[in-house]
Amino acid sequence: MEAIGNAGSAIGILSKDGVVLVGEKKVTSKLLQTSTSSEKMYKIDDHVACVVAGVMSDANILINTAMVQAQRYTFSYQEPMPVEQLVQSVYYKDDITREEAVQIALKVLSKTLDNTSLTSKKLELVEVFLSNGKVKYQACSPDTLNKILVNAGLTQPAIKESQTNIFGSGFDIESIYTMSGILY
Numbered sequence: 001m002e003a004i005g006n007a008g009s010a011i012g013i014l015s016k017d018g019v020v021l022v023g024e025k026k027v028t029s030k031l032l033q034t035s036t037s038s039e040k041m042y043k044i045d046d047h048v049a050c051v052v053a054g055v056m057s058d059a060n061i062l063i064n065t066a067m068v069q070a071q072r073y074t075f076s077y078q079e080p081m082p083v084e085q086l087v088q089s090v091y092y093k094d095d096i097t098r099e100e101a102v103q104i105a106l107k108v109l110s111k112t113l114d115n116t117s118l119t120s121k122k123l124e125l126v127e128v129f130l131s132n133g134k135v136k137y138q139a140c141s142p143d144t145l146n147k148i149l150v151n152a153g154l155t156q157p158a159i160k161e162s163q164t165n166i167f168g169s170g171f172d173i174e175s176i177y178t179m180s181g182i183l184y
Contacts, residue, residue: 010053
């Protein structure tokens with residue numbers, strides 16, 4: 001958790017005559033991997049570069065994959081790989097549904113947030129999609145979001161009001177853990 005919060009930012013700006021990439025060098029702990037040259041910029045191929053936002057150890061996997069994909073394409077076709085095709089080869093998720101995309105997003109958040117407190121109080125979910133050729137926005141209600149989280153196995157069902165009476169008022173209890181497992 002601390003590593004994610006302390007990771008550096010990156011910005012890319014497209015201009016009329018080129019692209020500007022800026023990466024923040026941020027070393028906050030000796031335990032986090034830093035590259036020997038402390039670079040945040042990487043040359044993927046002769047015509048493609050990238051800047052890293054986040055933890056270097058996570059980025060190394062994606063950078064290496066992109067480099068290998070670009071080299072394979074150049075070797076096979078004797079020309080540079082188109083940038084859009086390179087991006088799709090690294091992370092191609094065009095065939096997933098909105099529901100699957102919501103599941104992926106919530107699972108990623110569950111790894112970066114405290115899993116015991118992953119509720120609609122901490123999250124908002126808005127889906128953007130095309131309907132009849134028009135862009136539509138759909139915001140989930142807190143109840144719907146809690147149901148999605150429970151169905152995804154990312155949180156436990158909230159205790160009903162009648163179950164909290166045994167503890168008195170003023171307690172916000174989501175689960176009760178016992179030696180034999182979750183009571184509720």
